[in-house]
Amino acid sequence: xxxxxxxxxxxxxxxxxxxxxxxxxxxxxxxxxxxxxxxxxxxxxxxxxxxxxxxxxxxxxxxxxxxxxxxxxxxxxxxxxxxxxxxxxxxxxxxxxxxxxxxxxxxxxxxxxxxxxxxxxxxxxxxxxxxxxxxxxxxxxxxxxxxxxxxxxxxxxxxxxxxxxxxxxxxxxxx
Amino acid sequence: xxxxxxxxxxxxxxxxxxxxxxxxxxxxxxxxxxxxxxxxxxxxxxxxxxxxxxxxxxxxxxxxxxxxxxxxxxxxxxxxxxxxxxx
Amino acid sequence: xxxxxxxxxxxxxxxxxxxxxxxxxxxxxxxxxxxxxxxxxxxxxxxxxxxxxxxxxxxxxxxxxxxxxxxxxxxxxxxxxxxxxxxxxxxxxxxxxxxxxxxxxxxxxxxxxxx
Numbered sequence: 330x331x332x333x334x335x336x337x338x339x340x341x342x343x344x345x346x347x348x349x350x351x352x353x354x355x356x357x358x359x360x361x362x363x364x365x366x367x368x369x370x371x372x373x374x375x376x377x378x379x380x381x382x383x384x385x386x387x388x389x390x391x392x393x394x395x396x397x398x399x400x401x402x403x404x405x406x407x408x409x410x411x412x413x414x415x416x417x418x419x420x421x422x423x424x425x426x427x428x429x430x431x432x433x434x435x436x437x438x439x440x441x442x443x444x445x446x447x448x449x450x451x452x453x454x455x456x457x458x459x460x461x462x463x464x465x466x467x468x469x470x471x472x473x474x475x476x477x478x479x480x481x482x483x484x485x486x487x488x489x490x491x492x493x494x495x496x497x498x499x500x501x502x503x504x
Numbered sequence: 505x506x507x508x509x510x511x512x513x514x515x516x517x518x519x520x521x522x523x524x525x526x527x528x529x530x531x532x533x534x535x536x537x538x539x540x541x542x543x544x545x546x547x548x549x550x551x552x553x554x555x556x557x558x559x560x561x562x563x564x565x566x567x568x569x570x571x572x573x574x575x576x577x578x579x580x581x582x583x584x585x586x587x588x589x590x591x
Numbered sequence: 592x593x594x595x596x597x598x599x600x601x602x603x604x605x606x607x608x609x610x611x612x613x614x615x616x617x618x619x620x621x622x623x624x625x626x627x628x629x630x631x632x633x634x635x636x637x638x639x640x641x642x643x644x645x646x647x648x649x650x651x652x653x654x655x656x657x658x659x660x661x662x663x664x665x666x667x668x669x670x671x672x673x674x675x676x677x678x679x680x681x682x683x684x685x686x687x688x689x690x691x692x693x694x695x696x697x698x699x700x701x702x703x704x705x706x
Contacts, residue, residue: 420614
């Protein structure tokens with residue numbers, strides 16, 4: 330199975346996903362709508378399939394998908410903590426904030442994993458990604474000292490290690 | 505009266521709070537942040553209205569509004585960054 | 592009986608969502624500078640919207656309508672941080688000043704030392 334096989338797999342997966350999306354959104358099972366959906370989703374899948382599903386071994390793609398699904402519950406827990414923290418700081422009469430911009434190396438390599446880590450950082454405790462260098466250095470705006478410590482405590486921090494594990498770039502996070 | 509109408513008033517109140525920042529906001533970026541937040545609340549308002557009037561087809565409009573809100577924020581921030589409309 | 596429990600869960604989720612939305616709106620008004628306002632806008636809005644829509648998903652049960660609600664949640668979850676990041680990068684690159692405990696400062700990338 331060479332490069333050609335990967336392309337066929339990527340095309341198939343993205344076509345199936347797009348067609349499912351079409352059917353769920355139209356909600357009608359009639360010949361006209363179904364055939365229009367086939368044409369539209371095939372055209373879009375043909376143009377954009379490399380972006381939806383990267384040209385890699387199917388095994389790697391499935392592994393990434395499963396690990397990503399396992400990463401989401403941990404992220405959701407962190408998001409709830411983040412919101413309680415921000416809400417506490419907003420509603421506190423003195424507003425205990427101390428903004429600072431820090432930088433830390435993440436040791437991630439691909440653009441997809443850096444984007445995922447950037448989005449996760451924006452959603453979690455008191456931190457927003459400002460900029461990312463191509464070598465994986467993150468610039469992060471922190472609302473106070475404690476969230477900055479969370480990112481600076483170890484060199485690939487906990488979140489970066491977890492994201493790197495999802496995309497097969499770093500080892501699994503150990504306590 | 506549906507019980508969901510209460511949430512319409514809550515959403516209206518939050519929108520008015522943010523509107524203060526949009527009108528007053530010292531810089532153009534405060535206004536963009538405020539507009540983005542108001543867009544999120546508009547999505548929710550459309551969903552709540554679709555449940556108050558029991559019209560599920562309004563949800564398509566909410567989905568479209570989410571897409572427009574995202575593209576609008578991106579386009580305005582890029583325009584301000586490169587177009588020189590800084591204050 | 593099940594209907595009543597469903598309605599109760601829906602109301603609780605809607606109230607939790609409105610709490611976060613109110614906190615986010617107050618944060619946008621109370622915080623001193625643009626960057627810390629983005630913290631309130633980017634996080635509280637995303638979670639508030641997800642909680643309220645999750646409440647409606649439970650009220651609706653699983654059918655085509657609730658799948659549309661789930662699509663809205665997913666879309667906002669993936670695009671909300673990107674929009675906030677676009678705004679904050681525009682602000683940084685145009686030299687917008689940042690509030691710290693010591694006073695207002697302009698931030699440049701070169702001033703942060705790489706670790």
